[in-house]
Amino acid sequence: MRWFGAVLTITLACLAAAAAFVVWVDPFQQYHLASRYPPRFYFLHHRYINPGLARNQAYDTVVSGSSIMENTPNDLVAKACGGSSVNLSMPAMSASEQRLMLETALASQPVKRVIAVLDFNAFAGGIEERQDVAGPLPRYLYDRNPFNDLPYLLSWDVLAKAWRIVNGDTGEKFTSDPNGAWFWGNVVRFGREQVLRGLDLENLNARYRQPRRTFDGMRASFEHNLLPILAAHPDTEFDLVWPPYSILVWLDFAQRDQVQVSLDFKRYVFEATRGLPNVRVFDLQGDAAITHDLDRYDDIYHFDPAVNERLIEAACHGRYRVDASNIGEFERKLREQVAAVATPAGLAAVVSGPSFVR
C-alpha cells in the first residue's frame, strides 16, 4: 500500500501544483483579469477567453456577434451609449454559442444593454449547432462550476502559456489591449480589389460554402437560443441588429434561392419580439451607402471599423430601428436592391466603381 499511496500522492501533488500555477497566472483570465502582466488575448482563442471576460470584467453593456463585430472597441460603445462595455464576439459564432455567451454574461453581473448582431448563418444547422471546427467548445468555462474546469487547470497547452507569461516569452500571436481585445481592422486590407479577389461572381458560394438554411430551422434555433433569453431578462435592453453585409451577400442568397427565407426570418424575428418591451430591432442591411460600397469591406461579409461605429451609434441612438410601420419599407428597399444587383448592369455598377446607389 505504501507504493500505491506514494505514487498517488506524488501524482496528485504534481497535478495540484500545475493547477495552482494555472490559477495564479490564469492565461485565459477565467478567475481574475490579468493584472500582474499585460493581458494576452490569444489569436482566435475567443471561445476560451470570452467567458472569463464575461465573469471578471466590469461592464453594463455587452456587444455580441460574430467576427464582423470584433472591430468594436469598448470605448466606442461607451462613447456612443454611455456606461462601460465588453465585446464578447466570436468568429463564426452560432446561435447556440451566442446563447451560451450571453447566459454567461447575464449570470455574471447586472447588464443594462446587450447589442446582439444577428447573422443568418448563425441560425443554420441544428438548434445546438456549434462551430467545432478545431475542437469542441470549452463548455466547462461557461458556467460557475469549478469542478469541471479540469481541462483548463490540467492542460499542458495552458500550462505552457502560463509558463511563457511568467518568463516574458512573447513568441505567440496575441494582443494586449483590453479595449479592443479582438480588433483586427488594423491588420487586414479593405477595398473592392480585396473583396473581389478570386471570387466567382456567378457562384459566390463556391468560395464561402455556406450551408443551405430553412425558415423552420432558423426559427427553431431562434426560439431555442435567443427568444428565451430576451424574455427572461426584462430589465436588460436587447438591441437586435441586422448587420450591413455587402450587397454581394444578397446576390449570393439570390443565387442560392435564400433571399426569401432570409427576409421571412427577419420578419419572424420582428414579430416574435415585438411584444417584448425590452427588445428593439435595427436593420442596416438596406443602407446602400454602406452595402454597395465594396471599398468598405474585406470580403463580402466583413466591413471596416467605421461601419461598426455606425452600427453601434445606430443602436444606441435609435436609428435604423424597425417598427410595425416601416418594416415593409425596409423589406421593399432590400428586395429592390437585390433585384438590381442580380442584373448584369446592377452588378457591374457595384463591382466597378466607387459610385453606388443611394
Add this chain to the structure above:
Amino acid sequence: MLFNSYEYLIYFLPLALAAYFLLGRRATWAVGWLVACSLFFYGWWNPKYLPLILASIAFNFAIGRALHRGSQPVLSLSKGHAKALLACGIGANLLLLGVFKYADFAVRNAADLSGLPLALPHIVLPLGISFFTFTQIAYLVDVHRGQAKEPSLLNYALFVSFFPHLLAGPILHHSEMMPQFASPSNKRPQSFHLAAGLFLLVIGLVKKVCIADPLAPVAAVGFDHPEALSALGAWLSVLAYTLQIYFDFSGYTDMALGAARMFNIQMPVNFDSPYHSTDIREFWRRWHMTLSRFLREYLYIPLGGNRLGDAHTAVNVMATFLLGGLWHGAAWTFVAWGALHGAGLVCLRAWERTGHRLPRAIAWAVTFLFVMVTWVFFRASALPAAGAMLRAMAGASAADAESWSEALRHGLAPDAQGSALVAAAALAIGLVVVALPRNSNAMALDFRPTWPRGAAVAVGLVWSVLQLGKVTPFLYFNF
C-alpha cells in the same frame, strides 16, 4: 464517460474505488455500489439509454433463470422448450442489436436495391450495445449448456455492467467473472492489485494519449483525402492508422484491465502483441482475443467448425468472419474487411496443406502487410474511398507529395509543423513499442512495485493527464 477523461480519472474512478472498499464488509452494498457506479458511468454520455441496458439486463436474467436447470429451477423445461427459449433469448438480443445498430444500414440498402425513397430511421447507436449484447448471448448459451447459473439479479447486473468492460470489452464469460465478484477477500483493498492495476492503467493511458491520439489526425487526413495522397503518403497514412488502432484499442483495454485489477478483478487479456504474428490465424489469436473466443465458441464451432471437411470449414470461416466484420460496424467496408480476413484464413489453410513454410521474417512481413492493407477497408468511409486509398498505395494516384503535404498542413492546423513532428515521434515510438518482445500484459504479469516503476507511473500519469486538455483555437475556414 471515457477512460481518458478528467471526470473518469480524477473523480469517478477514485470515488468508485474508495467507496467500494469502504462498503466491502457488506457484500450486497459493495456490489450494489459498483452496479450504481457502472450505470452512472454508462449514463454519463446519454442517460436516455439507461432504460435500454436495464431492460436488456432484466430480460436476459429472466431468460437465464428460466433456462437454468439446476437444483431449484424456476421453470421445469423440456429439452425442446429450453432450446426454443434459448433461441428466443438470442433472437431478442440480436433483434435489439439489429434495430439499434443495423436499421439504417438495412433501410439504406433496401432503398438502393429497390429504388424506393425509404426514409432512414436515424437511430442513435447506444454505447457498448455490441459488447453487452454479445456478453449476454454467451451467458444464455452457457446457462443452456449448464456451464453458468446466476440466481442474483444484482450480481448478474454487475457481471453485465461492470464499467471497466462495459463500453469496449473485453467480452466476458460469466464463469470467469462471477467467482471473483463473489469473493469476500476481493472486496478488501489489496495493495498489490492496486499497484499493478494502476501500473497497467497508466500504460494504457500513455498508449492512448501519447501514441494513438497524435497519429489520429495523420490517419484522418489520409483517409479523408485519399485522392490527395502520393504512394508514400498513402502508405504512411495506413501505417499511422495501423498503429493508431492498435494503441487506441489495446490502450483502452489496458486501462480497463488496470481499473478492474484495482477492484481485485482480473479480466481476460484482449491483446497479445498481434503485430508479432506470422500468420493470420495467429493474428486472430492475439488481436481482440475475447471477440475471437466468442466467435469461435458461439458461432464457428456451432456451425460445425472444421469437423465437416475442407469446403464446409471454408464456408464456416467465411460466415464467421463476415458476421465478425459486420459486428464491428454497419457498413459494407466492415463486411469487406471481414471477408478479406476470412479469405486470408481459408488461403492460409490451403497453403499449410501444401507443406511449404515461409521463412519467419517473410511470414511476418506478409502477415503485417495483409493486416495493414485490410485496415484500409476498416477505416475508409466507404468502398470507393477504400479503393482510392488502395490505388494511391499502388502508386496509381495522380497526386504528388506536395498535395499530401498541403492536405496535412490543412488537416493538422493550426500548428501543422508541431503536430507533424509529434506524430512522427509517435510513429517511431509506436513502431519500437510494437517490436518490443514484452507487452503490457507481460509487464503486468511480473509487476513488482519498485520505486523506479513508481516514478515512471507518476510521470506517465501526470504527463498523460496534462495531455487530455487540448486548447484548440478556432480555425477560420469558411465564414
